[in-house]
Amino acid sequence: MATTFKTFLNNDMVTSKTLLHEAIPLTGGLTSGTYADSNIKNYSHGVFQSIFDYPFLSSSANHLYDVAVGYSTASLSSSANVQNDKKVNIYYQMAQTLMGYSIQSDGNSAIRLFDKDGNFATTADDQLNEVFFLNFSRMLTKDEIQKGTFSITLLTGGNYDSGSHHSDFLELRDTNAQNDFRINSPAGEYGILKTFNSSSDGDFMMDGAVHRGTVSAGLIFYQAGVAVITASIFNNFTGSAFGHLPAQGSVTDVLRDSSITGAIDSFRSRVKNISFNNTTELNSTIYFCRANHNEFNYSSNPTYLTSSQLVVKNKGEDTPVSYITSIGLYSADNELLAVAKLSEPIRKDPTTELTFRVRLDY
Numbered sequence: 001m002a003t004t005f006k007t008f009l010n011n012d013m014v015t016s017k018t019l020l021h022e023a024i025p026l027t028g029g030l031t032s033g034t035y036a037d038s039n040i041k042n043y044s045h046g047v048f049q050s051i052f053d054y055p056f057l058s059s060s061a062n063h064l065y066d067v068a069v070g071y072s073t074a075s076l077s078s079s080a081n082v083q084n085d086k087k088v089n090i091y092y093q094m095a096q097t098l099m100g101y102s103i104q105s106d107g108n109s110a111i112r113l114f115d116k117d118g119n120f121a122t123t124a125d126d127q128l129n130e131v132f133f134l135n136f137s138r139m140l141t142k143d144e145i146q147k148g149t150f151s152i153t154l155l156t157g158g159n160y161d162s163g164s165h166h167s168d169f170l171e172l173r174d175t176n177a178q179n180d181f182r183i184n185s186p187a188g189e190y191g192i193l194k195t196f197n198s199s200s201d202g203d204f205m206m207d208g209a210v211h212r213g214t215v216s217a218g219l220i221f222y223q224a225g226v227a228v229i230t231a232s233i234f235n236n237f238t239g240s241a242f243g244h245l246p247a248q249g250s251v252t253d254v255l256r257d258s259s260i261t262g263a264i265d266s267f268r269s270r271v272k273n274i275s276f277n278n279t280t281e282l283n284s285t286i287y288f289c290r291a292n293h294n295e296f297n298y299s300s301n302p303t304y305l306t307s308s309q310l311v312v313k314n315k316g317e318d319t320p321v322s323y324i325t326s327i328g329l330y331s332a333d334n335e336l337l338a339v340a341k342l343s344e345p346i347r348k349d350p351t352t353e354l355t356f357r358v359r360l361d362y
Helices: 028-032 084-098 251-257 260-268
Strands: 013-027 040-042 049-052 063-071 101-103 109-111 130-136 151-155 169-173 182-185 188-197 203-206 209-212 216-221 226-230 271-291 322-330 336-348 354-361
Touching: 013 028, 028 271, 049 260, 063 084, 063 260, 084 109, 084 130, 084 226, 084 260, 130 251, 151 226, 251 260, 271 322, 322 354, 336 354
Parallel strands: none
Antiparallel strands: 013 271, 040 049, 049 063, 063 130, 101 109, 130 226, 151 169, 151 271, 169 188, 182 188, 188 216, 203 209, 216 226, 271 354, 322 336
16 A cells, blocks of 8 residues: 555646447348358347347357338338338337437427438438338447448349349448538437449339439448438349248338238348448546656565665665556545556666656546
């Protein structure tokens, strides 16, 4: 226990923040069920699926992300639909958490629907009414997904007409999101997922029309770790990209007539690749512990003295000396909070002055 304390001044402390990034690649094989679907966990409630990197009953399995599907009452909602209430509830639960509320003209509040460009002042045709949700685990995203790094590649369907146009693989990216992101969400910052078409002719089907180039097709919420992808990019779910799902018809038919689990199964078979960088925010306080020439020349170790004599001194006129091995950081009421250990003892006597740099990460 220390017997001599030295108070830190303002110029003895400095704070810093470091952002660490890690690349996270998620192959389509995992999503589609690499281990004969044993890494895909279904629940009795039937409202979402969980994807693991190994069979989920294995002790070494890690939870990667969840997949759910939902739509608003402004689109496909009908009491005749399979699990209609659950699909609507999922949509509005996610919208409430990620988009928040708006104040209507009558003074009442209403849940905001997902918007293609994040501009709530635009008309209703900018809304994402039928969507798939990908909720990534905190193990993958850490503090947040790094802006501008998210990419998901999907097989969006077969021929959308009798000609030569094909949907092929369609990639969604949050390109330039580090410079262009939205902050009007209660869940934090989010970016716009835009199309990057990999088909040979550059055309793709979305919202019942042929598109070319960049189109908004989803949202990515960085701190929440949630991707929202419009179902309208899928022309149909006929057949299976990986051969283990039956033909189910158009995406509209699937959302209406299939269970949530069935719709997710169709979506999973269309995922080719997901990748992003996560972010770990490392905050640090650096303390400069200064030992002036006339300070800390005597050890606080009880064995330093014997019979009131300094053990390390042979003669009374010898210079006192100590060896610094640890640095303790104390609170204002002298309670020990942290201890820094030196790699080797450092000699200290009245002819030397030392400055130790102690870094506390949190």
